[in-house]
Amino acid sequence: xxxxxxxxxxxxxxxxxxxxxxxxxxxxxxxxxxxxxxxxxxxxxxxxxxxxxxxxxxxxxxxxxxxxxxxxxxxxxxxxxxxxxxxxxxxxxxxxxxxxxxxxxxxxxxxxxxxxxxxxxxxxxxxxxxxxxxxxxxxxxxxxxxxxxxxxxxxxxxxxxxxxxxxxxxxxxxxxxxxxxxxxxxxxxxxxxxxxxxxxxxxxxxxxxxxxxxxxxxxxxxxxxxxxxxxxxxxxxxxxxxxxxxxxxxxxxxxxxxxxxxxxxxxxxxxxxxxxxxxxxxxxxxxxxxxxxxxxxxxxxxxxxxxxxxxxxxxxxxxxxxxxxxxxxxxxxxxxxxxxxxxxxxxxxxxxxxxxxxxxxxxxxxxxxxxxxxxxxxxxxxxxxxx
Amino acid sequence: xxxxxxxxxxxxxxxxxxxxxxxxxxxxxxxxxxxxxxxxxxxxxxxxxxxxxxxxxxxxxxxxxxxxxxxxxxxxxxxxxxxxxxxxxxxxxxxxxxxxxxxxxxxxxxxxxxxxxxxxxxxxxxxxxxxxxxxxxxxxxxxxxxxxxxxxxxxxxxxxxxxxxxxxxxxxxxxxxxxxxxxxxxxxxxxxxxxxxxxxxxxxxxxxxxxxxxxxxxxxxxxxxxxxxxx
Numbered sequence: 001x002x003x004x005x006x007x008x009x010x011x012x013x014x015x016x017x018x019x020x021x022x023x024x025x026x027x028x029x030x031x032x033x034x035x036x037x038x039x040x041x042x043x044x045x046x047x048x049x050x051x052x053x054x055x056x057x058x059x060x061x062x063x064x065x066x067x068x069x070x071x072x073x074x075x076x077x078x079x080x081x082x083x084x085x086x087x088x089x090x091x092x093x094x095x096x097x098x099x100x101x102x103x104x105x106x107x108x109x110x111x112x113x114x115x116x117x118x119x120x121x122x123x124x125x126x127x128x129x130x131x132x133x134x135x136x137x138x139x140x141x142x143x144x145x146x147x148x149x150x151x152x153x154x155x156x157x158x159x160x161x162x163x164x165x166x167x168x169x170x171x172x173x174x175x176x177x178x179x180x181x182x183x184x185x186x187x188x189x190x191x192x193x194x195x196x197x198x199x200x201x202x203x204x205x206x207x208x209x210x211x212x213x214x215x216x217x218x219x220x221x222x223x224x225x226x227x228x229x230x231x232x233x234x235x236x237x238x239x240x241x242x243x244x245x246x247x248x249x250x251x252x253x254x255x256x257x258x259x260x261x262x263x264x265x266x267x268x269x270x271x272x273x274x275x276x277x278x279x280x281x282x283x284x285x286x287x288x289x290x291x292x293x294x295x296x297x298x299x300x301x302x303x304x305x306x307x308x309x310x311x312x313x314x315x316x317x318x319x320x321x322x323x324x325x326x327x328x329x330x331x332x333x334x335x336x337x338x339x340x341x342x343x344x345x346x347x348x349x350x351x352x353x354x355x356x357x358x359x360x361x362x363x364x365x366x367x368x369x370x371x372x373x374x375x376x377x378x379x380x381x382x383x384x385x386x387x
Numbered sequence: 388x389x390x391x392x393x394x395x396x397x398x399x400x401x402x403x404x405x406x407x408x409x410x411x412x413x414x415x416x417x418x419x420x421x422x423x424x425x426x427x428x429x430x431x432x433x434x435x436x437x438x439x440x441x442x443x444x445x446x447x448x449x450x451x452x453x454x455x456x457x458x459x460x461x462x463x464x465x466x467x468x469x470x471x472x473x474x475x476x477x478x479x480x481x482x483x484x485x486x487x488x489x490x491x492x493x494x495x496x497x498x499x500x501x502x503x504x505x506x507x508x509x510x511x512x513x514x515x516x517x518x519x520x521x522x523x524x525x526x527x528x529x530x531x532x533x534x535x536x537x538x539x540x541x542x543x544x545x546x547x548x549x550x551x552x553x554x555x556x557x558x559x560x561x562x563x564x565x566x567x568x569x570x571x572x573x574x575x576x577x578x579x580x581x582x583x584x585x586x587x588x589x590x591x592x593x594x595x596x597x598x599x600x601x602x603x604x605x606x607x608x609x610x611x612x613x614x615x616x617x618x
Contacts, residue, residue, distance in 0.1 A: 004488075004491070004502070007490050007491055008490045010490075011490030011531070012490065334486075335488055335489075338482075338488065339488075339503070340447070341445075341447050341474075341486070342474060342475065342486075342499065342500055342503065342547075343470075343471040343472065343473075343475035343500065343503055343504065344503045345467060345468050346467070
């Protein structure tokens with residue numbers, strides 16, 4: 001009977017495939033959505049649990065957490081680097097500044113100090129750690145997707161092609177590729193904070209002012225100062241010949257960062273830091289795990305609504321499938337009569353239909369489970385696509 | 388047509404079959420028998436109950452009352468499953484519309500009865516190929532029914548009816564969908580194969596030329612009557 005059922009499914013492969021797809025959709029959509037959300041939830045919680053306190057600009061709490069912990073580029077205004085020193089005034093409190101505002105070929109550029117790599121346990125599987133300006137260390141996924149290796153170069157994305165006042169793109173030199181961690185760190189391009197300020201246009205490099213003699217570029221000169229024209233072309237690549245010319249024009253305490261990961265010594269220090277930061281209107285200090293839980297609760301509320309929709313659609317589709325199956329059985333009445341006439345029992349005929357529909361349902365469910373399993377491993381990419 | 392002869396492969400005794408859906412319409416067969424190895428053609432006008440008679444003698448239908456004995460067994464004494472097994476092992480069925488399964492190849496159609504009866508598939512496969520070669524369809528065994536001509540389809544149906552080496556071959560208008568020249572080929576094929584396995588043929592036909600090839604040709608109205616009915 002199994003053979004007859006299989007032959008029927010194979011002969012009508014298009015119809016069989018369509019029925020399998022219907023089952024796949026009915027079962028797969030809720031499974032995939034649950035798998036993605038479950039993976040999203042654990043990813044969010046795991047990441048948030050490692051950082052007790054997060055300091056950043058006032059604004060969306062969710063954006064701050066997503067930017068500082070998941071390297072999502074947001075519209076949050078930067079805070080000054082000087083806040084890091086304010087936080088460190090409490091003995092035993094550690095603070096790691098991060099900056100994420102730019103991209104390189106679509107990948108976020110995460111500017112962090114060396115302490116961040118120590119904190120996350122990030123070590124290169126190829127090449128070496130960042131040692132200077134313009135150097136970049138790739139997350140494993142970013143390296144695979146961009147097909148880059150140590151020694152290659154990666155230009156940062158130009159913010160605007162039509163705004164000549166915008167900082168120009170910087171050519172980053174890849175010095176290493178990190179081990180895979182299955183965290184958002186895999187998908188980014190790491191640089192040091194000075195390189196981030198270079199991308200901001202705050203730091204720059206150009207030919208020595210004393211060597212500029214072109215009257216179009218030299219606006220004015222005194223014994224103490226030299227005024228150079230904006231037409232002087234700045235270096236876009238940091239290398240051995242240009243590295244010495246790069247410099248900052250701003251007070252270091254005022255340099256922009258996106259957020260600060262704070263590790264207070266104890267609860268008391270955490271409360272003190274939170275109070276101090278929140279006392280300034282333009283800043284906020286928050287507990288990432290609380291914000292993550294809040295975000296998860298919002299997502300779960302949406303999921304419940306989606307589940308109800310899936311349930312209604314599923315019931316409608318099952319009704320349609322039952323109707324199609326009944327019509328198919330009726331359309332095959334001649335075949336059934338032939339089988340009975342030549343000696344098949346009703347049980348045998350029923351088994352043929354049972355095997356057929358069981359096979360379709362099993363293949364559909366197996367596909368759905370496989371899709372759910374696969375979606376769990378690619379949930380980060382799915383969430384990136386949705387964001 | 389002596390219903391009391393001990394050499395009968397089919398015997399009807401005071402049989403009445405009432406048609407479902409029309410309780411007034413009934414086929415009555417007071418006494419009727421077919422001797423073993425006496426190939427019999429049953430004729431009669433359309434709608435007189437010929438197909439019903441074949442379905443009664445093969446155990447597909449059960450009489451409302453009376454006794455139908457096929458291969459020495461009262462069909463009413465058998466369960467559905469036993470009657471099915473008897474049809475698979477001892478009765479070959481050939482239908483006017485060929486009744487092939489569209490999604491099975493010619494070879495799988497021939498093997499269908501062997502599969503349903505859980506017979507030895509290896510020997511059934513060998514026999515199927517032999518039968519197909521003799522029937523001139525050895526080269527189309529991998530094709531599906533829609534890829535075959537009418538004549539080829541009927542040959543596949545005949546091979547299917549013979550693969551279990553039945554004692555009785557029941558044919559319902561076996562040449563009804565074929566042209567005259569092919570009809571004679573098909574009848575000759577059934578006869579020669581029945582001869583080789585010692586089977587008795589009972590066929591319903593309208594074709595006088597076909598009737599002439601049988602040992603006996605009888606008109607259903609000579610021994611049965613269809614009574615009542617609204618249509």
